[in-house]
Amino acid sequence: MGRSRPDERGPPSPGPAAPPAPPAPPPRCARALALLGALLAAAAAAAAARAFARYTEAQAAARQESALKALGTEGLFLFSSLDTDRDLYLSPEEFGPLAEKLTGSTPTASYEEEELPPDPSEETLTIEARFQPLLPESMTKSKDGFLGVSRLALSGLRNWTTAASPRAQFAARHFRPFLPPRGQAELGEPWWVIPSELNVFTGYLSNNRFYPPPPKGKEVIIHRLLSMFHPRPFVKTRFAPQGAVACVTAVSDFYYTVMFRIHAEFQLSEPPDFPFWFSPGQFTGHIVLSKDATHVRDFRLFVPNHRSLNVDMEWLYGASENSNMEVDIGYIPQMELEATGPSVPSVIMDEDGNMIDSRLPSGEPLQFVFEEIRWQQELSWEEAARRLEVAMYPFKKVTYLPFTEAFDQAKAKNKLVHSILLWGALDDQSC
Structure with missing residues (x-):
């Protein structure tokens, strides 16, 4: 048997390129470290937010305590009634009504x-x-x-x-x-x-x-x-x-x-x-x-x-x-x-x-x-x-009846009675 020899017509033509191999998955420990890093970052952000909130509350409490010492309980109460935006500062608009009361003046343009x-x-x-x-x-x-x-x-x-x-x-x-x-x-x-x-x-x-x-x-x-x-x-x-x-x-x-x-x-x-x-x-x-x-x-x-x-x-x-x-x-x-x-x-x-x-000669x-x-x-x-x-009062879409009439209606319609006893009227601002 004779040996085979290379094709004298040259090397064979290349075929279509093979797709790249998918990257190897990261080791399990690397994924765990990434997740731990994300959790630590979230925890740090939450802790920072809580710390900032406590700092803000502490500042507000300090300003409140300082105002209480300077004004007293009644003075702080009056101040708070004028401080409508609760920022512990009185703007000219907030102070205006009290200034008019103290000076007896009225605004130039009402x-x-x-x-x-x-x-x-x-x-x-x-x-x-x-x-x-x-x-x-x-x-x-x-x-x-x-x-x-x-x-x-x-x-x-x-x-x-x-x-x-x-x-x-x-x-x-x-x-x-x-x-x-x-x-x-x-x-x-x-x-x-x-x-x-x-x-x-x-x-x-x-x-x-x-x-x-x-x-x-x-x-x-x-x-x-x-x-x-x-x-x-x-x-x-x-x-x-x-x-x-x-x-x-x-x-x-x-x-x-x-x-x-x-x-x-x-x-x-x-x-x-x-x-x-x-x-x-x-x-x-x-x-x-x-x-x-x-x-x-x-x-x-x-x-x-x-x-x-x-x-x-x-x-x-x-x-x-x-x-x-x-x-x-x-x-x-x-x-x-x-x-x-x-x-x-x-x-x-x-x-x-x-x-x-506008008046007659007689006045x-x-x-x-x-x-x-x-x-x-x-x-x-x-x-x-x-x-x-x-x-x-949208609840008034339901018919409300006097006490005695309610039982007659309930009996006629075979329904229960819901009774309400009030110290005032339910359907106006006096209650």
Whole structure:
């Protein structure tokens, strides 16, 4: 047999390249070290975060202790009531209300001048305040000497016997916030004039405050109206539901009747006294105004007085707002604002554009004749009130019945009875 010999035609042509071999997996100990390094880094970051948090808390505690030594308990309490952002520094805006109180001065440009400038060509109306103070005997807990209650604690309440401004003039256009939003003028459909910023999950605002924040936008007219009762109204309450809700109850070619419900409260004390909060169950009422808000035919706002208790009161009797708080409920017979008549032009012009004297030669004022409003759609007061109530308290979608009626309904429908016993009303701010 002969030996084979290499092919004399040359080396064979190369085939397709083989794929690279996968890298060898790292040793198990290397993977363990990498994981341990990551865990140690995470632990170090967490420890650093905790250390920074403790450092921040220690700094805050040191500043708090320093402030307590410098101001004393009562002084720190007053300082905290002004320090709204809780940074332990008073900005000029935070210090402003106290500076005005101490100096007796007023700001050069108030929110009224900025947002409600006068216009001599528009219609104006006069609103009167009617006020009867809270009946002391209606307070079930807070008699003198009982539960540590003193005359000093209730001094702001006892001294509030008359309305702060018995009469005030407003321009018709200032009531524009009560008009329904564009496209939402459906009869009985509620909308929020001032939305609530609180709910059952967000908690409540601090009790340790004396001066309300400057109102903005639609809050301005409500703040001006409530200021006729007392100089320190808070347009938004400390507890939910806050704000104001409204709905259209009647419609004509040129006018709306709008019913509204407002949750607001008052601070009756000023430093050095402790805060005293006065929270009516609700303000309700109606306004009849033209669709362009140039004319107001009627206006009324009041605290309902058909229940035996209609005001909640809460006050501090020490520097801690968590442990030194007392609560009671009472009855106020009358807290009401009402227009003396429809809005009328401030300046009267004849057909040639000349100004006319607003008084007759006899001295009597000119009498205006207003056209009769022909309503095309109307909703009852009771139904409108129910819808506003549901907007504020969604649980009212369930029908609540008087005690005796509930058992008749339960028997007829073969259902159980859920009975609720309260020291006030569940569906307003007096409870």
